[in-house]
Amino acid sequence: MEPSKNIPEDFLKPYNSLEKEGEILSLWESSGYANPDVCVEKGVTAVDAETFSIVLPPPNVTGTLHMGHAAMLAIEDILIRYHRMKGYKTLWLPGTDSAAIATQSKVEEALYKEEKKTRHDIGRENLLARIDIFTEASKAIIIDQTKRMGSSLDWSRYAYTMDAPRYKAVMTAFVRMYESGLIYRGDRIVNWDPKLQTTVSDEEIEYKEQTDPFFYMQYGPFQIATVRPETKFGDKYVVMHPDDERYAQYEHGEQIELEWINGPITATIIKDEAADMEFGSGVMTITPAHSLVDFEIAQRHGLDIEQVIDDRGILLPIAGEFAGTHIKKARPMIVEKMKEKGLLVRVDEKYVHNVATNSRGGGMIEPQIKRQWFVGVNREFTIPHSKIPGIASGSTTTLTALMRASVASGSIQIVPEHFEKIYSHWVDNLHDWCISRQIWFGHRVPAWTKDGEIKVSIESPGEGWEQDSDTLDTWFSSGLWTFSTLGWPDDTSDLRTFHPTSVLETGYDILPFWVARMILMSAFLMGEIPFHQVYLHGMVRDGQGRKMSKSLGNIINPLDMIEKYGADATRLSLVIGAQIGNDLKLSEDRVRGYKHFANKVWNITRFVLESIESRVGPWDSTVLNDEDEEKVREAHRLAADVSKHLDSFRLDLAADLVYHFVWHRFADEIIEESKAVLKGNDPALRTSKQRMLYEILIISLKLLHPFMPFVTEAIWQKLPALSSVEGPEKESDLLMVAKWPQLR
């Protein structure tokens, strides 16, 4: 068969992703089809169609796209494109996150590097202005990178955590929770970061293993041990287990005199089960102001709590001669003094322990007692209306009860299922949530004080009222994300149409941080679940299964992959072989392999078009003979299987199935077998083959589209207006909104 002159020229060379992708992107963008309203207007979606909605987990404004984002975008876009083609009213809503602590610390670092100034030198307003400039500049980068993955997000609904509608939502949520008695102020021990001068949530703490000298000291008749002698000045309680026979002679509450760092003190014996008999001597002294465990012991027994270290890490007057010294400097000096006084028994130089650090770019955590705002997760309140199974409208309940009921009732399904256990374990152990932060960038606490009086309201209560200087934990606003992005607290049509959202797709590492808090907020404020299903994907690792990190130098940048192999290949490499919830090993070779596949699809099209155009026969519905009809049916059966896998979130199997069909069944067998007939002289047989090949090509393009939208759309755009050659007409201008194949 001689090559046709009528083949679009592009098909005569290999598929060039770099050249096509920009073109296709602007085609999609100008079509407006990512917006469900446009789809209804243009008649591609029925007015009363079922809805399918996903809210994009907003990437940090200051970040750049990494493979984790790329995987998230690929997975969600596949689900979105699939449902859009199936005729759902489909919304994928984009946004970005201000990432309060991380962003502010970045700007502060730059400020110090460039001008040797701290935030206190330039003041709140100036710092916020600088942060604005910084975030506006980097926002554009992450948005552009997100688009290049082929994400069919509806940018007309774009939301930013710090924009005005979201700010209003956060303020409203705070006030409502306060009025229901769920938000309270209290002095509690919190994770204090002396470097960033703010509290840090439990989840944001990262424990790092460290080797330090371990000091054994004589404390009256007891031996105690510590890594941190600088906290020991105020220790006047000595704790042991009530069942520890070695210390049976001591009574709870008994007082003993002893010589300590700065002279004689009176210590009180406390018997508490928190003391571990197996560890060291089984005796410890406590520092309630700077240790969570010690604080709890002190509370149980009503003990005095004295602060020893201030917010910046400086010793207070209680430290006597060491007062005013930074703890780092003071430690060796204190050890030296104890040695002189004969209090130091021995030192274990190789003691390995975990040290709490702030994972958001901060320093070592120094627990402190602070006046903070809290959400009481176990406080009772009356829920006005509830659609959550097991929770009646008007009943008395708690936030943890709502969180439990939402998942336990099956109302929210977590995929893979075993994460439901992790979720419930987390909810069961939830402490009151400290929501105030002492940083400046963020949603400011809507509380006002005047002459010791306090009022909570969105607007200032009037003249002379001063607003609380704290801002809210970034997860407080993130918790509202599924509905604040849809217009809440206003009763918008978007909110009525798209909430609860269909699926929340995110990495499994973020389950407690975010997923649980969205369930909490949605249950309390909306009386409903935020999403029906939670799909958790795994982490993207390097070819050897290691975490990608700068220090290892094994980072694979998604944008490099897009440039070298195309966005389609990049997407496929992140989906095929990635089982739900399991980590994925990604190597450049994988991506390269899928680039070949994009080219294969390109060439299949070329062959089919050549076969059709050079030998056009009349098209009609009876043109297919039984043998070819069966092949088309086979493709439809495949479509059904692919749909089944997509419906159960097995994107890996769905993609693998189409990949295998297109390459090894359609190209290797069906096309190969058809060559003889196409070259032959029987017009009826030939026409049947042509029609069969064309129909299977169309089905293949549709099935491939969610996975590799660029190459398939590029092909679709080049398909000749087949009506003019009497072929089946192209049913829509864009493949993006073509109809998903149905079983026939």
Added chain:
RNA sequence: GCACCUUUAGCUCAGUUGGUUAGAGCGUUCGAUUCACAUUCGAAAGGUCGCAGGUUCGAAUCCUGCAAGGUGCACCA
């Protein structure tokens, strides 16, 4: 310490409620081809399904124990 995940071909992984000779891709070896394919196609080799028990007519699949690797949570003064 507690919980969870993983373990199937050299590598990366499928194997859905237990059911014939356990599959794919990459890689390897051999062959064909430049007739849609910056190539492609065909064929072959390669597995005691982590180990040990158990249930069953039948187990990669279910149960128990163990081992190795990984992750999360807790944490010790």
